Every structure is written in C-alpha cells, then in structure tokens.
Amino acid sequence: MSAVVTNILPQDNPLTQAPALLSGTDMGLRQQTGTLVGDSGTLPAVPPDSALQQRAAELFRDAENDLHRHTDHLFARLMLVQWLAGIAAALWISPLTWIGDSSQVHLHVWAAVLLGGAITGFPVWLALQHPGQVMTRHVIAVAQVLTSALLIHLTGGRIETHFHIFGSLAFLAFYRDWRVLVTATVVVAADHLLRGLFWPQSVFGVLTTSSWRWVEHAGWVLFEDAILFVAIRRMLQEMSEISLRRATLEGSNLEIERQVVERTAELSKTQAELLETSRLAGMAEVATSVLHNVGNVLNSVGVSAELATSKVREFRIGSLKNVADMLQQHSEDLPAFLTTDPRGKMLPDYLLKLAVHLAEPQQAILEEMQMLQKNIDHIKEIVAMQQSYARGTGVVESLSVEDLVEDSIRINAASFSRHDVNVTREIAPVPPLKTDRHKVMQILVNLLSNAKHALDNCEGDRLMSVRVAQNQEGFLEIIVMDNGVGIPAQNITRIFSHGFTTKKQGHGFGLHSGALAAKELGGTLKAHSDGPGLGATFTLTLPLEN
Amino acid sequence: MAQYSQTAGPAGSPLPQWPETSLAHRAPGQSSLVMFLHPRCPCSRATLGELELLMAHCQGLFSAQVWFIQPEGMTEDWVKSDLWRTAAAIPGVQVNVDYKGEEASLFQAVTSGQTLLYDVSGGLMFQGGITLARGHSGDNPGRDFIESLLNKKIAHAASAPVFGCALGWKKTQKECTACQQ
Numbered sequence: 001m002s003a004v005v006t007n008i009l010p011q012d013n014p015l016t017q018a019p020a021l022l023s024g025t026d027m028g029l030r031q032q033t034g035t036l037v038g039d040s041g042t043l044p045a046v047p048p049d050s051a052l053q054q055r056a057a058e059l060f061r062d063a064e065n066d067l068h069r070h071t072d073h074l075f076a077r078l079m080l081v082q083w084l085a086g087i088a089a090a091l092w093i094s095p096l097t098w099i100g101d102s103s104q105v106h107l108h109v110w111a112a113v114l115l116g117g118a119i120t121g122f123p124v125w126l127a128l129q130h131p132g133q134v135m136t137r138h139v140i141a142v143a144q145v146l147t148s149a150l151l152i153h154l155t156g157g158r159i160e161t162h163f164h165i166f167g168s169l170a171f172l173a174f175y176r177d178w179r180v181l182v183t184a185t186v187v188v189a190a191d192h193l194l195r196g197l198f199w200p201q202s203v204f205g206v207l208t209t210s211s212w213r214w215v216e217h218a219g220w221v222l223f224e225d226a227i228l229f230v231a232i233r234r235m236l237q238e239m240s241e242i243s244l245r246r247a248t249l250e251g252s253n254l255e256i257e258r259q260v261v262e263r264t265a266e267l268s269k270t271q272a273e274l275l276e277t278s279r280l281a282g283m284a285e286v287a288t289s290v291l292h293n294v295g296n297v298l299n300s301v302g303v304s305a306e307l308a309t310s311k312v313r314e315f316r317i318g319s320l321k322n323v324a325d326m327l328q329q330h331s332e333d334l335p336a337f338l339t340t341d342p343r344g345k346m347l348p349d350y351l352l353k354l355a356v357h358l359a360e361p362q363q364a365i366l367e368e369m370q371m372l373q374k375n376i377d378h379i380k381e382i383v384a385m386q387q388s389y390a391r392g393t394g395v396v397e398s399l400s401v402e403d404l405v406e407d408s409i410r411i412n413a414a415s416f417s418r419h420d421v422n423v424t425r426e427i428a429p430v431p432p433l434k435t436d437r438h439k440v441m442q443i444l445v446n447l448l449s450n451a452k453h454a455l456d457n458c459e460g461d462r463l464m465s466v467r468v469a470q471n472q473e474g475f476l477e478i479i480v481m482d483n484g485v486g487i488p489a490q491n492i493t494r495i496f497s498h499g500f501t502t503k504k505q506g507h508g509f510g511l512h513s514g515a516l517a518a519k520e521l522g523g524t525l526k527a528h529s530d531g532p533g534l535g536a537t538f539t540l541t542l543p544l545e546n
Numbered sequence: 547m548a549q550y551s552q553t554a555g556p557a558g559s560p561l562p563q564w565p566e567t568s569l570a571h572r573a574p575g576q577s578s579l580v581m582f583l584h585p586r587c588p589c590s591r592a593t594l595g596e597l598e599l600l601m602a603h604c605q606g607l608f609s610a611q612v613w614f615i616q617p618e619g620m621t622e623d624w625v626k627s628d629l630w631r632t633a634a635a636i637p638g639v640q641v642n643v644d645y646k647g648e649e650a651s652l653f654q655a656v657t658s659g660q661t662l663l664y665d666v667s668g669g670l671m672f673q674g675g676i677t678l679a680r681g682h683s684g685d686n687p688g689r690d691f692i693e694s695l696l697n698k699k700i701a702h703a704a705s706a707p708v709f710g711c712a713l714g715w716k717k718t719q720k721e722c723t724a725c726q727q
Contacts, residue, residue: 093588093591093681094588094589094681095588096586096588097587097588097711098584098586098587098658098711098712098714099711099712099714101617101618101619101620101714102714103586106588107547107550108588108681111547115547153547153551158683159683199552
C-alpha cells in the first residue's frame with residue numbers, strides 16, 4: 001500500500017514535501033489507506049500494480065487541480081466582496097474628515113478604494129486567468145493577509161478585525177496546500193516584525209514593545225496553522241483514498257466491461273449458431289410440411305393414375321386386334337370381303353362403334369392427365385416454396401381469391417369425389433389478394449384435406465363448404481366448414497401445436513405449419529368446433545395486401 | 547497612510563487654571579476631565595473607546611464631561627451624531643453642546659479628542675489625546691498619564707499628542723490644517 005500512496009501523491013504534493021512538518025504522515029496514510037481499501041468489503045481488494053498506482057495518482061492530481069481551481073474562483077469572489085466591504089466600512093466609519101463645518105473625503109475612503117483595489121485586482125485576475133496554478137494561490141494568500149491588514153486599519157485597529165486573519169487562514173486551508181498557509185504566515189509574521197520594529201502602535205497598539213512581540217503574534221498564527229495542517233493532512237488522505245478507490249473501481253469496471261464484451265461476443269456467436277440451427281430446423285420442419293403437402297397431392301396423383309389406368313384397361317384392344325387380323329387375312333380380296341362377307345359388311349359399323357367406345361375413356365384419361373399435370377405442377381410449387389423459404393424470400397402476387405379456392409379444391413377433387421364429399425362454395429366478391437400464392441395454397445389444401453379426413457367416417461351427407469368474404473376490419477376471410485367428427489374442446493388449441501394429430505397416419509405438421517404461414521402473411525388461422533360430432537370451422541384471415 | 551495616522555493635531559494652549567467663566571461644571575473635591583470633540587470626526591470614535599476604559603478603570607476618582615462642537619449654522623441634529631450617542635452612553639460622562647466652540651475657545655482646545663484634566667484645585671494636570679494614532683484604539687500614553695495622575699502615581703503635569711479633526715473654532719486655515727495633512 002505504501003507504494004500506492006507514494007505514487008499517487010504527485011511530486012509537488014504537500015505530503016511528499018513536508019517530511020519535517022508531517023513526519024510519519026506517509027506511514028499513517030499508508031496504513032490507513034491500506035486498511036480502508038482492504039477492509040471496506042465493498043470493493044475488491046485489488047492488488048496494487050503500477051497501472052493502478054498510476055491511475056490513482058492521475059485521479060489524485062485531477063481532484064487536486066479541480067480543488068485548486070475551484071478555490072481560486074471562490075477567493076476571486078471573496079476578495080471582490082472584501083474590497084467592497086472595505087469601501088463600505090470606510091464610508092461608514094470614516095467617510096469625511098472635518099475642520100469645523102467643512103469636510104472632505106477621508107483618506108481611509110481613498111485607501112479602501114485604491115489600496116484595496118490594488119491588493120484585490122492582481123490576485124482576482126490571476127484567479128480568473130490562471131486558476132489552479134501554484135503562483136495564483138500564493139499571490140492570493142499574500143493578498144488575503146494584506147486585505148486583513150487593510151481592514152484592520154480601516155476599522156481603527158479593532159481587535160475584532162484581527163479575527164479576519166484567522167478566518168483567512170482557515171479559508172486558505174481550502175487549497176489543502178500547507179505551503180499556501182506558510183506563505184500567509186510568513187507575510188503575517190513579516191508584517192508584525194517590520195511594523196513592530198518601525199511602527200509598533202499600528203500593529204500592537206503601543207508605542208514601545210518588545211522586539212520579540214511579533215513572535216507571540218506569529219505563534220498564535222502558527223497555532224492555527226498546526227491545526228489546519230492536521231486537517232489538510234486528513235483531507236489529503238481522504239483524497240488519496242478516494243482516488244485509489246476510484247482507480248480500483250475503474251479497474252473493476254474495465255474488467256467487467258471486458259467480460260461483458262467477451263460474453264456478448266460469445267452470446268452473439270451462440271445466437272448466430274442458434275439462428276442457423278433454428279433455420280435448419282425450420283427448413284427441416286418446412287421440408288416435413290412440404291412432404292406432407294406433397295403427400296396430400298400425391299394422393300390425388302395416385303387417384304388420377306388409377307383412374308387413367310382403369311380407363312386404359314377398358315380399351316377393347318383385343319377387338320381391335322381381331323379386326324386387324326381379319327383385315328390381314330382378307331388383304332388380297334379386301335373389297336369382296338367388305339362387300340360380300342357378312343362379317344366384312346359388319347366391320348365398318350363395328351369400327352365406328354369401337355371408335356365411339358374408345359373416345360369416352362380417352363376423354364376421361366385426358367381429363368385425369370390434366371388433373372395429374374396440375375397436381376404435378378402443385379408439387380413443383382410446393383417444392384419451389386420450400387426453396388423460396390430456404391432462401392428466405394417470398395414472391396408476392398396479386399391473386400384472385402376465387403381461383404385460389406378453386407385450385408385448392410381441384411387438387412383435392414378426386415379425393416372428394418371418391419369419398420362422396422359434397423363441396424359447396426359461397427364466394428363473395430372481394431378485391432384481389434396480394435400475397436404469397438404458395439403459402440395460401442399450402443394452407444387451403446391442408447384445410448380441405450383435413451376437412452375431407454374429418455368426413456371420412458361420417459355417416460349421412462358429407463358436407464363441406466368454403467366461404468370467402470371480407471370482414472369488417474377489411475381482412476379477407478376464407479372459411480372451411482365441415483360437418484365431420486368435430487374437435488373436442490380440450491384439443492381446440494392443441495391442434496395447432498407441432499406434432500399434434502388425431503389422424504392414424506398424421507404427423508401433426510399441417511395445421512402447425514398452416515398457422516405459422518398465416519402468421520407470416522400477417523394473418524391468423526383459427527379453429528372452432530361445437531364439440532365431437534358437430535363438425536368444425538377453420539377461418540383463415542389474411543390482409544388483402546401483404 | 548502611516549504618516550496620516552501618526553500626525554497629531556495642534557495641541558493649542560490650554561489654560562493652566564480652570565476658567566471660572568466656563569459653563570463647564572467642576573465637581574468639588576474631585577478631579578475634572580473635560581474633553582472636546584468634533585461630532586463628525588471619525589478619529590474620535592477611538593477616543594471615546596479609551597474614555598470608556600478610563601471611566602471603568604478610575605471609577606469615582608474624577609468627573610468627566612464631553613463637549614461637542616456645534617459650528618455656527620449647524621443644527622443640533624448634526625451635533626447629536628452617533629459619537630454623541632456613544633459618549634452619552636458611557637456611565638458617568640456628562641455630554642454637552644459647545645455652540646460655536648465657545649467652551650473650546652475658552653479652554654483653548656483646538657483638536658477633536660483633546661482632553662484636559664484638572665485637579666481638585668483647578669490646576670491643569672494633563673492635556674492632549676488619549677489615543678495612539680488617528681482612530682486607533684489601544685494602550686496609549688495619554689490614558690496612562692491620566693490613570694497615573696488619578697491614582698496619584700505621578701504628581702507632575704503631563705501631556706500627549708492628540709489625534710483628530712480640527713474643532714474649527716479658529717478661523718485661519720493655518721490654525722486648522724494640521725490634522726488634515
């Protein structure tokens with residue numbers, strides 16, 4: 001600790017330059033400081049190192065400089081007040097000197113104005129122009145004591161005015177610089193010595209006095225000085241302790257800041273990793289969702305393929321082959337065969353009927369192929385959507401809501417047909433929807449697929465309705481209703497949770513991803529059911545512009 | 547300023563015997579102190595402070611009266627300044643107005659603060675001031691002389707410089723300027 005104190009006190013510090021006067025101070029300060037810092041319990045007992053000492057010394061010097069500057073400014077004001085007070089005292093006590101009924105301004109008034117001004121002017125100028133400098137406070141000390149002398153004189157040597165000296169010394173102690181007190185004391189002593197020798201009545205009030213009487217007066221000043229030195233020493237101790245604490249605290253703060261920066265960097269890194277993990281997980285979830293949706297579409301694809309296959313099977317390829325064989329057998333006499341042979345004569349009608357018969361499944365196959373193409377396109381869109389999600393961008397298009405609804409119904413149409421689901425539409429005229437087509441399609445296909453599943457085990461009419469309207473808030477509402485199995489109250493919110501499903505082969509992704517997609521589009525997806533067996537209503541609400 | 551403080555006023559030529567024509571009352575069987583003051587003289591404040599000490603130190607040994615000059619044309623309010631009130635507040639001191647300085651003229655006192663001590667028989671024992679310098683309180687030879695005379699420590703007449711403004715009853719500038727130089 002000693003090293004700390006020695007180093008934090010600047011070279012011109014009173015404590016380091018008054019070994020005779022303040023012997024043992026350094027040791028006392030050292031011990032006290034060490035105890036305070038070490039035992040405070042509020043600050044960590046940081047081992048003193050050179051950086052800490054250097055910083056503490058810097059803070060000490062700053063605090064000392066602030067104190068000196070502040071005290072200089074205080075004295076500048078005080079000295080101006082004293083000057084004015086001296087003039088006021090002269091005007092009050094001895095304004096005029098008289099001869100009978102005639103008078104003129106008393107010499108004391110001029111002395112108060114001119115001499116007081118001379119004493120006050122220079123130190124005030126120094127305090128304002130060069131605050132904090134060593135010379136400034138010493139000049140102030142000299143001027144302050146001279147002011148005491150002037151005030152004593154102006155008040156007719158009143159003993160009470162001598163107290164101004166002692167007050168001035170106390171005030172000068174504000175500098176916490178014992179040398180300033182020494183300067184003031186030297187001036188007081190010199191004044192008493194010189195005036196005691198050459199003008200004793202002006203300072204001691206008697207004509208003749210001992211040539212050592214000035215020592216008595218200076219002794220009383222030294223008595224006050226001694227007390228003030230002790231006070232200054234204690235204040236400097238406190239300043240050095242505060243500086244050391246501040247330096248320690250700053251060190252702690254720097255360490256904390258460093259750790260904060262370090263932890264923040266770690267957190268940022270972890271956050272980035274989490275973000276990437278989350279993104280990958282999100283992509284996996286989307287992939288699952290995509291597979292789910294692709295699975296839905298593949299059902300339709302399968303149905304279409306099956307239908308096309310059965311239609312192809314219905315083709316009477318064998319009859320056509322028989323006709324071909326017959327024509328080949330009679331290739332040499334084909335005209336006779338067609339005109340004379342009873343089978344040959346029936347052949348044109350037969351071919352005509354065969355063509356008619358083949359045309360019907362061909363048309364059905366064509367329709368299925370078209371549906372198949374649409375389903376394949378939708379699968380492409382779903383895959384593209386995943387790629388779009390993976391890239392983090394979505395394409396906003398102006399869409400016809402009716403077309404969106406029809407497309408999503410069409411994707412599921414084969415399934416609806418196979419399960420005898422009667423789909424009704426109530427589509428009110430609404431403005432075009434500006435949004436991401438594939439996300440809306442994903443939601444609607446899923447909702448329709450779910451509704452179809454809800455109707456699978458439903459006895460009686462299997463009814464599904466799709467309603468489109470604009471609500472009072474201006475949002476688009478697409479409502480999918482069914483009269484299927486319904487949703488128990490306890491599941492009404494859980495159905496949107498990831499992985500929750502009531503279907504035997506479900507994965508619990510459809511509604512979850514649908515709700516997320518709706519949210520991403522700025523809308524909501526809500527479910528309502530009056531209970532098991534009472535059907536369900538899903539409402540997709542979207543802003544018309546996204 | 548030091549020179550100003552230390553420059554004494556003219557002492558005049560006080561009468562060696564109490565003037566019987568004076569309005570001032572001489573107490574029988576006691577020494578009598580007569581002090582002349584200019585009511586506006588700032589230096590005389592210290593004189594009254596010394597008189598107060600004198601009255602305290604030598605209580606019952608003498609009678610004291612202070613005469614305040616009232617120059618012609620000045621009102622009594624001008625005379626009854628704070629110095630008047632200070633003097634009147636000192637126990638045992640009789641305060642009077644000296645219109646046109648007639649009493650000062652009679653006693654030949656010319657400087658404010660001039661103090662005259664007459665013994666029981668009316669003989670002048672002390673003349674001068676009881677301050678050390680202009681307006682300065684403190685121990686001074688004038689007060690010491692008076693205390694010694696009253697306590698019969700000395701028997702010879704004594705004097706001391708007087709510091710104060712000119713009382714102004716003398717008309718020539720030369721007679722009055724010493725205290726203002």
